[in-house]
Structures are given as C-alpha cells and as structure tokens.
Amino acid sequence: xxxxxxxxxxGLSQGAIYALIAMGFAAIFSVSEIINLAQGEFAAMxxxxxxxxxxxxxxxxxxxxxxxVSVAIVAVVMQRLTIAPVKKMTTxxxxxxxxxxxxxxxALMLLIYGPEARGLPALPGSNFVVAGVSVRAQDLWILGITxxxxxxxxxxxxxxxxxxxxxxxxxxxxAARLVGISPRKATTLAFLIAGLLGAVAGLLASPISLTQxxxxxxxxxKGFVAATLGGLVSIRAAVxxxxxxxxxxALVAGYIDSGFRDAVAFVVLIVVLVARPGGxxxxxxxxxx
Amino acid sequence: xxxxxxxxAVLALTAATLILAGCAEEQGGGDEGTPEETGPVVIGAVLDxxxxxxxxxxxxxxxxxxxxxxxxADGGIDGREVELIIEDNASxxxxxxxxxxxxxxxxxxxxxLGASRTGPSLxxxxxxxxxxxxMISLAANQAIVDGSExxxxxxxxxxxxxxxxxxxxxxxGYSTLGLARDASGFGEGVEELFNSIGExxxxxxxxxxxxxxxxxxxTAQMVNIRDAGADANIIWGIPPAAGLAQxxxxxxxIEVPVYQSHGIGNxxxxxxxxxxxxxxxxxxxxxxxxxxxxDDDPQKEVITAFADAYEAEYGAGPSxxxxxxxxxxxxxxxxxxxxxxxxxxxxxYLEGVTDYVGVSGTFTMSADDHSGLxxxxxxxxxxxxxxxxxxxx
Numbered sequence: 001x002x003x004x005x006x007x008x009x010x011g012l013s014q015g016a017i018y019a020l021i022a023m024g025f026a027a028i029f030s031v032s033e034i035i036n037l038a039q040g041e042f043a044a045m046x047x048x049x050x051x052x053x054x055x056x057x058x059x060x061x062x063x064x065x066x067x068x069v070s071v072a073i074v075a076v077v078m079q080r081l082t083i084a085p086v087k088k089m090t091t092x093x094x095x096x097x098x099x100x101x102x103x104x105x106x107a108l109m110l111l112i113y114g115p116e117a118r119g120l121p122a123l124p125g126s127n128f129v130v131a132g133v134s135v136r137a138q139d140l141w142i143l144g145i146t147x148x149x150x151x152x153x154x155x156x157x158x159x160x161x162x163x164x165x166x167x168x169x170x171x172x173x174x175a176a177r178l179v180g181i182s183p184r185k186a187t188t189l190a191f192l193i194a195g196l197l198g199a200v201a202g203l204l205a206s207p208i209s210l211t212q213x214x215x216x217x218x219x220x221x222k223g224f225v226a227a228t229l230g231g232l233v234s235i236r237a238a239v240x241x242x243x244x245x246x247x248x249x250a251l252v253a254g255y256i257d258s259g260f261r262d263a264v265a266f267v268v269l270i271v272v273l274v275a276r277p278g279g280x281x282x283x284x285x286x287x288x289x
Numbered sequence: 290x291x292x293x294x295x296x297x298a299v300l301a302l303t304a305a306t307l308i309l310a311g312c313a314e315e316q317g318g319g320d321e322g323t324p325e326e327t328g329p330v331v332i333g334a335v336l337d338x339x340x341x342x343x344x345x346x347x348x349x350x351x352x353x354x355x356x357x358x359x360x361x362a363d364g365g366i367d368g369r370e371v372e373l374i375i376e377d378n379a380s381x382x383x384x385x386x387x388x389x390x391x392x393x394x395x396x397x398x399x400x401x402l403g404a405s406r407t408g409p410s411l412x413x414x415x416x417x418x419x420x421x422x423x424m425i426s427l428a429a430n431q432a433i434v435d436g437s438e439x440x441x442x443x444x445x446x447x448x449x450x451x452x453x454x455x456x457x458x459x460x461x462g463y464s465t466l467g468l469a470r471d472a473s474g475f476g477e478g479v480e481e482l483f484n485s486i487g488e489x490x491x492x493x494x495x496x497x498x499x500x501x502x503x504x505x506x507x508t509a510q511m512v513n514i515r516d517a518g519a520d521a522n523i524i525w526g527i528p529p530a531a532g533l534a535q536x537x538x539x540x541x542x543i544e545v546p547v548y549q550s551h552g553i554g555n556x557x558x559x560x561x562x563x564x565x566x567x568x569x570x571x572x573x574x575x576x577x578x579x580x581x582x583x584d585d586d587p588q589k590e591v592i593t594a595f596a597d598a599y600e601a602e603y604g605a606g607p608s609x610x611x612x613x614x615x616x617x618x619x620x621x622x623x624x625x626x627x628x629x630x631x632x633x634x635x636x637x638y639l640e641g642v643t644d645y646v647g648v649s650g651t652f653t654m655s656a657d658d659h660s661g662l663x664x665x666x667x668x669x670x671x672x673x674x675x676x677x678x679x680x681x682x
Contacts, residue, residue, distance in 0.1 A: 115338055
C-alpha cells in the first residue's frame with residue numbers, strides 16, 4: 001500500500017505543476033478565447049532567469065522575484081505586440097500566433113542560456129518518511145503554494161470588481177463593452193496573470209525536474225490537457241484536472257509501464273475531446289471561470 | 290506585360306535555378322574523381338548539442354573546436370588546414386541521419402565524428418557504411434560497431450563496463466541485480482549483457498525498469514526496483530536523467546548498493562545528484578580521477594595535457610565525454626595524416642591502430658574490434674563529498 005501512496009504523492013506534486021500551467025491557459029481563454037501555446041515557455045523562462053540571477057550572486061528569494069517580474073513583463077509585452085494588434089482574433093489565429101511566439105521564445109532561451117539542463121536549489125525544509133512514504137519538502141512547498149495561488153486566483157475572479165469585470169468580458173463581451181469594460185485591457189490583465197502562474201510553476205518545478213530551454217514544451221502540453229478537463233474556462237476544474245493528470249501518470253508509470261507515462265495525457269485529451277468537449281467537471285460548456 | 294518588380298523576381302529566380310543546377314553538376318562530377326590532395330581537410334561531426342544529450346554534446350563540441358584550433362595553429366595536417374563542420378542532431382535519430390547526409394553530400398567531408406549517444410549513432414551507421422566514409426562514434430553501445438566495416442568508436446563498450454560491474458558484484462557476493470535503464474539506444478541490450486556476462490558468476494538481473502533519456506520523475510521506476518529486493522541495483526543512463534534517478538533512489542530509502550554506468554562522468558551528474566551520489570560505484574575512464582592516478586599510469590600524461598588545455602580554455606575540467614571527443618579527433622587526424630583523404634586507406638589505418646594511448650583508454654583496433662578498448666581501460670570510481678574518487682583495488 002505504501003507504494004500506492006508513494007506514487008500518489010509524486011503524482012500530486014507533478015500534478016500541481018500541471019495545475020498551475022492549466023490555470024494559465026484557463027485565465028487567458030476564459031477572458032478572450034485565446035489559446036496561448038507559449039504558456040509552458042513562461043515556466044521555462046522563469047526557471048532560467050532565476051537560475052542566472054542566482055548564479056550572479058542574488059539570494060534565492062530575490063532571484064525568484066526577479067524571475068516573476070521578468071516573466072510577467074514578457075507576458076504583457078507578448079500580448080501587446082502580437083495579440084493586441086490583431087483586429088479579428090479567432091481561437092485558430094491565436095494558436096498559430098502563439099505557436100510562433102513560443103518558437104521564438106525557445107530559440108531566444110537557447111541562445112541566451114545554452115542547451116544544458118540545470119536546477120534551482122530546493123526550498124528550505126528536510127525530506128521525511130510517513131508510514132513508508134517518502135515525502136520531499138519541495139513536494140509540500142509545491143502543493144501548498146499551488147493551493148494558495150489557486151485560492152487567490154479564484155478569489156480574484158469571484159470576489160473582486162476587477163475579476164468580475166474580466167468574467168463579464170468572458171460571458172458577454174458586447175455588454176461588457178457597453179458598461180465600459182475594455183476587452184483589450186482585460187486580455188492584457190489575463191496575460192499578466194497567466195505569466196505569473198506559469199512563472200510560479202517553473203520556479204517550483206525546477207529543483208525537482210530541472211529547467212532547460214525546451215522544458216516548456218512538455219509542461220505546456222500537459223497543462224493544456226489538464227485545462228481541457230475543465231473545458232479551458234474553469235480555474236477550479238483546471239486545478240483538479242492538473243492534479244488528476246499527475247496522479248494518473250504516476251500510477252500508469254508505476255503499475256503498467258513507465259513508457260506509457262507521456263501517453264496518458266494524450267489519451268485523456270482524445271477521450272475528453274470526443275466525449276465531453278465542454279469539460280468533464282462542468283455541467284454545461286457555458287459556465288465560466 | 291510584366292511589371293518591373295515581377296520581372297526582377299523572375300530574373301532572380303531563373304538565375305538562382307541556373308546557379309543551383311551548376312552546383313548539382315559540380316557535385317555529381319566531384320563524386321567520381323579521386324580525393325583532392327590540396328586545400329583544406331574536412332572533418333564533419335554530428336553531436337547531441339541540444340536535447341537530452343546536451344550534457345554530452347556541448348563539451349564534445351567545445352573539445353573538437355579547441356583541438357581543431359590548436360591543430361591549425363600548428364600548421365594543420367601536412368600543411369593542409371583542417372576545416373571542422375559541426376552539426377547538431379538535437380538528440381534525435383532522424384536529426385542524426387539528416388545531419389550525416391548533409392555532411393556527406395553537401396560538405397563532402399573526409400571523415401565523420403559522432404554521434405554523442407547510441408541511438409543517433411546507430412541511425413548514422415548505415416549512411417556511413419553505404420557512402421563508404423569512415424565514421425568514429427563517441428557513444429557506448431557495442432551494437433554501433435558490431436560487424437561494421439566503416440564505423441569505429443571511442444567510448445568504452447557497454448560490455449566492458451558490465452564486465453567491471455559484474456566482477457565487482459561477484460567479489461562482494463551479490464547474485465541478484467535490479468536494473469533501471471535508459472529506454473533509448475544506450476540502454477538497449479544491457480539486461481541481456483548482464484545476464485550473459487554474469488552467468489558464470491551466478492549473477493542475473495531480476496527486475497528491469499526503463500526511463501526516457503529526458504525523464505524527470507523516477508518515483509515509479511524506483512518503487513518497482515525497491516520492491517524487487519535485489520542484492521544491488523544498477524542505474525544505466527546519462528546526466529541529467531542518471532542524476533535525478535540517483536536522487537530518487539536515495540529519496541525512496543533503497544539501502545542496497547547502487548552501480549552507475551560510465552555514462553555519468555561529468556559535473557552535471559555530480560551537480561544533479563548532489564549528496565545522493567555518495568557511495569555509488571561506477572566504472573569510469575581515468576580522466577575523472579586524473580589527480581588520483583599513480584605517476585606511472587601510462588595515460589596520465591595524455592590526460593593531464595588534455596585536461597589542462599581544456600581547463601585553460603573553458604574554465605572547468607573536461608568530462609569523460611570530452612575525452613571521447615578528444616580520442617575521436619586524434620584518431621581521425623592520425624588517419625588523415627598517415628593515409629590521406631582516401632576513405633579506404635583511412636579505414637585500413639584505423640583498423641590497424643595499435644597501442645594508441647588516449648584519454649578514454651589505450652586503443653588497439655582490429656578487423657573484428659572497432660572499439661579497441663578493454664575492461665582494463667576503466668577504473669572503479671565512487672563519489673565522496675561531491676567528487677569522483679578512485680576505489681583502490
């Protein structure tokens with residue numbers, strides 16, 4: 001039985017990272033129907049920026065802060081330069097556009113930081129064993145921070161005026177504009193939030209799974225699959241989807257074959273898109289955020 | 290009717306077509322002639338510079354660039370300049386096949402080095418064989434050179450690594466082994482080799498798990514290895530995956546001893562594995578323990594000279610992979626110097642290499658053995674306080 005829980009712990013930790021990426025997808029799509037394929041790159045970039053800042057002698061918390069701010073700026077600049085100028089944005093256009101941005105960002109990271117994988121030092125705390133299950137301190141940090149961040153994002157969308165304005169753009173774009181909410185500003189804000197979410201994921205994952213110029217690809221794909229479990233529009237469902245996907249992957253790797261680990265996400269994606277394109281957790285495809 | 294920009298475009302296109310046709314003709318003609326005896330000598334290299342093999346390919350690229358620069362500063366080969374063309378295969382098999390095709394057809398290289406890893410090397414082998422161009426792989430799996438005519442290699446064969454591990458395991462009285470191996474070419478056939486070499490000592494593999502070369506989570510594999518309850522376990526991979534697997538091994542509290550392969554001989558492994566690496570046992574080339582070698586070690590001089598030059602240029606010591614690139618380059622240069630740029634003559638020269646003292650070992654090739662290294666070319670190494678330490682035998 002301890003094997004089972006060991007796999008679940010590893011799955012939850014990995015799943016929380018997927019959840020953060022998935023929330024980024026949902027944060028943008030729910031406001032603007034844009035699918036941002038550069039979401040994974042935000043994570044890789046945060047890890048790399050923090051690594052080089054820490055390498056330059058900055059203390060770890062400061063390096064992480066530098067990374068968060070840099071990635072947030074990149075996300076907003078990306079939206080201003082590539083998304084905002086497009087007059088008639090469709091989901092398909094956004095996929096092609098952001099795929100281009102993602103490729104450019106990867107090339108940039110490869111040029112600046114080189115091809116080798118490196119990891120940030122783990123956050124403080126010591127690993128321990130409970131009932132035969134070994135838990136890394138970093139696992140607790142990942143789960144804890146993910147839950148706090150998820151809570152904050154849900155609170156923002158549900159309880160604050162600004163968050164409600166974003167939801168208004170999502171649900172009734174024309175009416176929102178009539179009452180003076182700018183969909184353009186709303187999209188910028190959504191990219192800012194997504195950038196921060198991606199950066200947090202990258203910083204938390206780096207000590208365990210290392211960061212390199214192309215680590216965003218897998219993270220982005222898995223995060224996207226997790227987000228589709230919630231129809232790409234629900235933050236709560238994105239979190240659940242991420243955790244579920246992580247655990248499912250770990251169990252498949254442990255009990256069936258580790259070679260199938262990466263196939264899990266894509267099987268899930270196909271099943272969801274065929275059976276429940278509106279998301280498995282939502283009763284109706286219309287319910288947002 | 291054509292407006293002028295269009296006309297310009299048509300003209301430019303026509304000109305481009307003509308130029309391309311001219312190039313093709315030239316290439317076709319060049320294939321039939323005898324190799325040129327003047328102009329630069331061209332060495333092509335296909336390395337895993339990006340992707341899962343980056344921690345191998347980057348130091349190999351650095352080594353080749355350093356050596357080519359030194360060689361040209363000293364006057365090249367018989368007064369001919371050495372031109373080095375390095376291609377990145379992005380750690381993929383198809384990338385490697387494309388790269389070697391480009392080197393042969395476009396760049397018309399005289400000899401080829403690479404790839405860094407087994408999978409891409411295997412993908413290059415049939416191309417080199419059919420083009421009849423000598424190729425020196427820097428990767429480990431014996432399958433790269435088994436029965437080959439034109440392909441050689443400098444990294445120690447997996448079989449000689451396994452001979453070392455099995456001998457040590459037999460000494461210590463282990464009979465069952467658990468294996469967590471790289472799922473790509475590097476790990477192919479490793480279990481079978483352990484079983485066949487271990488047979489006479491009564492040693493066999495009782496559980497095998499595999500991991501992708503770019504895997505980051507090893508909980509599942511290590512849980513299964515732990516449950517198998519072998520006398521000792523082997524992690525067979527390259528950094529950073531091998532380092533992350535080592536961390537997971539310790540984190541899951543597996544207490545039986547762990548062996549690693551010769552794929553871990555670099556700083557990336559030590560950095561990734563951290564304290565978890567302490568106490569492991571691995572057969573590695575002498576390069577990583579160069580400070581601890583006795584003065585009468587025949588390789589000490591070569592290794593020290595290379596390591597000093599590398600460190601002076603790049604500010605950090607070379608990895609064993611850099612050593613494989615050093616040996617590949619030196620063998621290629623010797624073949625070019627002694628046999629000229631004729632493929633067949635170079636091939637015969639390489640097959641006749643005897644007692645060449647390199648960084649990865651002392652090479653003695655033959656028609657049947659295109660690797661040229663034996664179990665003697667590895668030493669058992671452990672890790673103490675984050676540094677490779679020679680185990681006194």
